[in-house]
Amino acid sequence: MRTQVAVIGAGPAGLLLAHLLHRGGVDAVVIETRSQEYVAARIRAGILESSSVELLESVGLGARLRAEGHEHRGIYLQMPGERHHLDFVDLAGRSVWVYGQTEVQKDLVAAGTAVVHYEAGEVQLHDVETERPYVTFVDAAGRAQRLDADVIAGCDGSFGPSRAVAAPAQRFERVYPYSWLGILADVAPSTDELIYAWHPDGFALHSMRSETVSRLYLQVPNGTDPADWPDDRIWAELATRLGHGQDGWKLTPGPITDKSVLPMRSYVQTPMRRGRLFLAGDAAHIVPPTGAKGLNLAIADVALLSRALVALLREHDPRPADSYSDDALRRVWRCTHFSWWMTTMLHTSGDEFDAQLQLSQLRWVTTSAAGATGLAENYAGLPIGF
Numbered sequence: 001m002r003t004q005v006a007v008i009g010a011g012p013a014g015l016l017l018a019h020l021l022h023r024g025g026v027d028a029v030v031i032e033t034r035s036q037e038y039v040a041a042r043i044r045a046g047i048l049e050s051s052s053v054e055l056l057e058s059v060g061l062g063a064r065l066r067a068e069g070h071e072h073r074g075i076y077l078q079m080p081g082e083r084h085h086l087d088f089v090d091l092a093g094r095s096v097w098v099y100g101q102t103e104v105q106k107d108l109v110a111a112g113t114a115v116v117h118y119e120a121g122e123v124q125l126h127d128v129e130t131e132r133p134y135v136t137f138v139d140a141a142g143r144a145q146r147l148d149a150d151v152i153a154g155c156d157g158s159f160g161p162s163r164a165v166a167a168p169a170q171r172f173e174r175v176y177p178y179s180w181l182g183i184l185a186d187v188a189p190s191t192d193e194l195i196y197a198w199h200p201d202g203f204a205l206h207s208m209r210s211e212t213v214s215r216l217y218l219q220v221p222n223g224t225d226p227a228d229w230p231d232d233r234i235w236a237e238l239a240t241r242l243g244h245g246q247d248g249w250k251l252t253p254g255p256i257t258d259k260s261v262l263p264m265r266s267y268v269q270t271p272m273r274r275g276r277l278f279l280a281g282d283a284a285h286i287v288p289p290t291g292a293k294g295l296n297l298a299i300a301d302v303a304l305l306s307r308a309l310v311a312l313l314r315e316h317d318p319r320p321a322d323s324y325s326d327d328a329l330r331r332v333w334r335c336t337h338f339s340w341w342m343t344t345m346l347h348t349s350g351d352e353f354d355a356q357l358q359l360s361q362l363r364w365v366t367t368s369a370a371g372a373t374g375l376a377e378n379y380a381g382l383p384i385g386f
Helices: 012-023 036-041 050-058 063-068 088-092 101-111 161-165 231-242 294-314 319-346 352-367 369-380
Strands: 005-008 028-031 070-072 074-079 082-087 096-098 115-117 121-126 134-138 144-148 151-154 170-185 195-197 204-208 214-220 256-270 277-279
Touching (some): 005 012, 012 028, 012 294, 036 101, 050 063, 050 294, 074 088, 074 352, 082 088, 082 352, 151 161, 151 294, 161 277, 195 319, 204 231, 231 256, 256 319, 277 294, 319 369, 352 369
Parallel strands (some): 005 028, 028 115
Antiparallel strands (some): 070 096, 121 134, 170 214, 195 204, 204 214
């Protein structure tokens, strides 16, 4: 087979890149190791920045988002006995949208602009430092395949083959000493906007997926087994940390349909390119989910990369491709810092000195216009290309 861009990974980053390339007149073929059903069902991010929404709308992917997504003006920050609302629209002029990654994936699949080979095995990247890179794999029917391309785009996450082949000059990593126990529950959210709660027993987050499905998280030690957390224990701990009964607010429990533990880490590798191999999304960087940046970073990456590859392959202008890594990393490091800042401000360590510093910072953010604006500007999202 022959194409201009071989895209590894059919998650939102890979499919959006193929969609953007198609609109720019560049052919792409996507290779995915998992089944289409598995990729579609992965429960991941649920918050879209304003710039992500604007991009999706601009390329014909915003209709269902506007109809079924939920626009939020801000978030609540909570300490024991206190809950403060930060209005992003008033502070920074931008909102965010609750629209799950699974929904973005559905929209990209429905667009039908990507040629995808699902359930590919033994995926290997070759000759990436030449002008004739290629990918070999075994297709779903067990046949050996070779895909020749001008460029390979690694959008296959932290465990795909692209990251290792990229051979970074530097890796930066921070592993946090706690994880999230996350649940999905078939119950209407008990809040109109997300609640980020600092509590001596650990962080808690009340998020949502729709008007009938709630998404909630608890800080737990690394290595926690979800089986050690029966449903009644989860709801009791959420009620304590989220302030059930405070000023008349109540947390409504419901049937839990999914339960998993998510480790927390930050990771960046540079550069995001090796020869004709370009990385985007989790293949190049990971952030803890506290700042709601993972999916939005992937969208920003592929927006920049698609422009660079259209310039390279259609206009024979290598300059945007040559600057892609540096351009993307400016935003990556800004979002990595913000995610680290939110994480370390809200998660308890058992150290009383740290706890007092966290409370001091939370009081500053919730009472200072400058502090609140800084959080709002970063959370609602900087422009793509920042």
